[in-house]
Amino acid sequence: MIRRLHHLDELRAWRESLPAAAVIGFVPTMGALHQGHGSLVQRAVAECDTTVASVFVNRLQFDEAEDFACYPRDEEADCRLLAEWGAAAVWLPGHADLYPEEEPELIQPGPGGRLFEGEYRPGHFAGVLTVVARLFAAVRPHRAYFGEKDAQQLFLVRELAAGLVPPVEIVACPTVREPDGLALSSRNRRLGPAERRRATVLHRALTAARRAFVAGERRPERLEAAMREVYRAEGIEPEYAAVVDDATFLPPTRPGGSWRAVTAARLGGVRLIDNLLLGRC
CATH class of the missing domain: 3.30.1300.10 (Pantoate-beta-alanine ligase, C-terminal domain)
Structure with a gap:
């Protein structure tokens, strides 16, 4: 049965309970899980001693309020899938767990984030990089798993991780597709x-x-x-x-x-x- 962690202090206590030598794999998500996420979790489970996922719909990365409001949320379904895929724990933080301050300082992307998604979704990557940095700081994983489907995001997260201490290895996983080629999303x-x-x-x-x-x-x-x-x-x-x-x-x-x-x-x-x-x- 998967361990559900709702608050930062619960996550910290769980993290401290793990063996010091354990390799921790991490899969950050916004929920609404599908087999594309499953491929990340299953790879992490195969390669790490313990795998933890997060489910957090990060309002900072939505450039359209309607898109944020309409984003599907189903904690029970997400936790059931994560358990089936083999995750040991899931962190379900509230907004204040990650952003205790009223106006979070955003991490701005470099040149590789200014075109394409950066152009059509202003502020999106600043929100992504900010939440990823805070998730990494809280979870303290050794490896984090991201899909190649969001290739520009993956590129920027790798840049972010390269400057972190302690380091986090970013593992890229192939895009999962429907039989007709549509990328799972x-x-x-x-x-x-x-x-x-x-x-x-x-x-x-x-x-x-x-x-x-x-x-x-x-x-x-x-x-x-x-x-x-x-x-x-x-x-x-x-x-x-x-x-x-x-x-x-x-x-x-x-x-x-x-x-x-x-x-x-x-x-x-x-x-x-x-x-x-x-x-x-």
Whole structure:
């Protein structure tokens, strides 16, 4: 049975009760769990002595109040899934546990967080980095597990963790997809039947870019055009469909390295993101 920890003092007491040599794996979430989260927890369980997850809907990373209000919350369902996946404990903090002050000082992202999600969701990454830093400080994990589906977030969390003492190893886990290619996301449950059928356009656009890359195309603008052509055929205008250098999360400016295709689009009122590693140049 999973141990539920609701307050910071409960988390600290639980953490102090663990053997000093135990390797602690951590999976931070906002709840509304699905098998994508399950893959993170199960990997942590396989690689660490003890695995703890957190469930906290962080208002600081929502740029739209309606999005925060509509975010699904179901503590019982989340805890049941975490127990099935093998987590030993789950921390369910309140806002004051993480932000005791009235106006938290935000951690601002570097250049790799200014485009794409940073442009379309102002303040989002400052909220993400701030809560991740505070979660790490409270949980004190040795390893933290994040999905590649949120590739720009993963890039920025790695930058954050590189400067932490004690260090936290960031473990990247592959995107989990539906059979038709749609990346698993808590937002998918808000798609109507028609939007759900069309939502595969993100993965199809990314796949078109990868196909062109594998065929030898190395001009970013042509790879991006291949993505936009897939969207155009569906009558959808993406927020962005771009190629980035995976080492900087900025448009490629140098030969060599690995490139990644990234995209975001709205299906009805639901905003989806996805990405795909293209390969090394």
